[in-house]
Structures are given as C-alpha cells and as structure tokens.
Amino acid sequence: MKTATIPSLRVDPELRRSAESVLREGESLSGFVEQAIRQTIAYRQAEQEFIARGLIARDQARQAGSYVDASAVVDRLQGMLDKAKSGKSRT
Known part of the structure; x- marks a missing residue:
C-alpha cells in the first residue's frame, strides 16, 4: 500500500513550541x-x-415495553442522592 501525506498545517508558533x-x-x-x-x-x-x-437498545426497550422515560430516571436518581446527602449530614 502506498503512503499518503496529511496536509501541512499552519499553527501559531506557541502551539508548535507547546x-x-x-x-x-x-x-x-x-x-x-x-x-x-x-x-x-x-x-x-x-x-x-x-x-x-444505545439507539438500538432504546428501540428494543420501547418495542418490549420496558422503556423508562429519562425524566423518571433522573427523578429517581435525584431522590437517591437527596437521601444519601441527608444521611451523611446526620453523622
């Protein structure tokens, strides 16, 4: 296989030094x-x-009826975070 070149690139002298x-x-x-x-x-x-x-998994989950809306996941995670934070502040 023949080799090819990448076009030369003009850069600021500081970038070259870096x-x-x-x-x-x-x-x-x-x-x-x-x-x-x-x-x-x-x-x-x-x-x-x-x-x-990810897109394939999303489509499969929707077709299987096991799709969970992102806002529901975020809400559940926020609840878990809030619970964890409240437990830490008591100790």
Whole structure:
C-alpha cells in the first residue's frame, strides 16, 4: 500500500513550541501528530459505535415495553442522592 501525506498545517508558533515540549525522547513532531490522529480516529469510532448501540437498545426497550422515560430516571436518581446527602449530614 502506498503512503499518503496529511496536509501541512499552519499553527501559531506557541502551539508548535507547546507540542514540541511534550515530545518523548526520540519522538518526532510528525510521529506525535500521527499518533494523535490515530487516537482521535479510534475514539470517534468507539463513540459512534456506542451511540449506535444505545439507539438500538432504546428501540428494543420501547418495542418490549420496558422503556423508562429519562425524566423518571433522573427523578429517581435525584431522590437517591437527596437521601444519601441527608444521611451523611446526620453523622
């Protein structure tokens, strides 16, 4: 497979200095940028998969009739938090 290039990027000199200041021994700025791009791609793919799974689960819960409205969940969690806080203030 042929390699390709990422377009060059003009940045403020301070940003370049900041990036260079965190390079590890033997690490190049281009290697740092490549790794950052790879990590961002992996993060965004995981985020998209997470959202897709959540939407599928939501639809399945609605179809099964076991869907709980978000406001009901938040209200229940708020009640649990209030109860926990009131118990702590008494000790």
